[in-house]
Amino acid sequence: MSKLLLQAISTSGRMSIDKFDAAFDTLCQLPGISTSEVDLNHVRRQTIRYLDSLGHCEFDFDRRHVFACPPVLVALPPYGLPKAVLTGARTPSMVQKMKDFVKGNRNSVSHSIKLQRSEHPLLPPAIYIEAVDHDHLRKVAQAAQIGCHLTASAAWSLVNFSAGIENVRYNLSYEDRADINWLKRTFYANTLTFSKNHNTENVQGLVEYTDPRSQQKRHWIWDGNRAAEADRDWGRYMILADEGVDVLLYDERRHQLAVPAYVPLPRFLARAATLCTGLAPAPARMGEQSVGGMPAGHPVDIYCAVPPPVATMISEKLSQNLIDHSTVPDSHGVIS
Known part of the structure; x- marks a missing residue:
């Protein structure tokens, strides 16, 4: 459920703030989205801020639009093998292409998903790719036809x-x-x-x-x-x-x-x-x-x-x- 809001924005590419609010309100009513005991306006503000800071979206409140950022595989700080996280727009077909490449290269690349904290029910899970070297991370991005930023x-x-x-x-x-x-x-x-x-x-x-x-x-x-x-x-x-x-x-x-x-x-x-x-x-x-x-x-x-x-x-x-x-x-x- 948590991936649906970003998917809706990604499908549109650009969405009015009013439509974003309507989508947010609709998704909050779905089973599995626990917002019954929280301030929905606070959750909305936090969701907007973190969709931006996670690199998924940009919000223009003067023109009252939200834009999906281009999908990019970006490097995380080095703490072992090269590891990257998916930012920007996200569609099921894109994610499937990444999984298919990893499945065919299991000796060199791995794929993992981590859910966001329960306080952020409408933030998408983090999608990670870990590889033996940066070249294999680039190949994952190429297979999914997305950008990559791996030099730093x-x-x-x-x-x-x-x-x-x-x-x-x-x-x-x-x-x-x-x-x-x-x-x-x-x-x-x-x-x-x-x-x-x-x-x-x-x-x-x-x-x-x-x-x-x-x-x-x-x-x-x-x-x-x-x-x-x-x-x-x-x-x-x-x-x-x-x-x-x-x-x-x-x-x-x-x-x-x-x-x-x-x-x-x-x-x-x-x-x-x-x-x-x-x-x-x-x-x-x-x-x-x-x-x-x-x-x-x-x-x-x-x-x-x-x-x-x-x-x-x-x-x-x-x-x-x-x-x-x-x-x-x-x-x-x-x-x-």
Whole structure:
């Protein structure tokens, strides 16, 4: 069942957000999709974010369309034999061609599937190909008539491709602006959340505005009487950098990166972290004590198998210092 949403998008190639929402709602009603005790809007938002970070789809909310990415077999970070994961659009015939090639070359190539976590019922399972060398991985891609990126791991390529916070900051276009009379909330570094700002006469920092007609969100970063429109994800990390608040936990022993769930990684950095495994991050929660700038009780996303160079590059791109801390949750999903 979990593969049906991506299959629908792949078949269309491009789908309106309204049709995506309708498909999501329909699939959530199917037997075997357990969503009865969760907030469906939260599951929808998470599904959209992870379909992007897994490299399957791209969402354009301005034009209100979702696009299937081209199918590509991409290399995972090296932890043994060369291994790749399938990203982008996915059809049954494509997957069958990959299986057929593997079946005829069992001494050199293997195929495996791993389901996403139960918290993500509509994310497709990860499809892996492992081979004795990169040449055989290329032959699998050729047999399935799809692209491949094997010269370096996708994670390493993406983390190097991504802009850094100073590049993003440099490209902000500040203008003299008057505050607009829309519903607004300000991002606070001490809680890592947006909250209502009661000081309406001196709006500063990262402010979220809600268009009263479309309900679309806009984000401005204020500096005195000047403001610049900013990406929500980058904007939060700019505020954290300005206030010297570090929130990324890294368990070097286990190669796990924990990120505040309310301050997710910007797009290409999220894709880099996710494509270390081809799996969406695991949810957990901080314990009763804060760790660095991570508040007590805050929900976190744990990315697995993130090599130290990738974790370090992610932190540098965000002007963050990695916090050395165990990311192993207890039986209740709590990191102490």
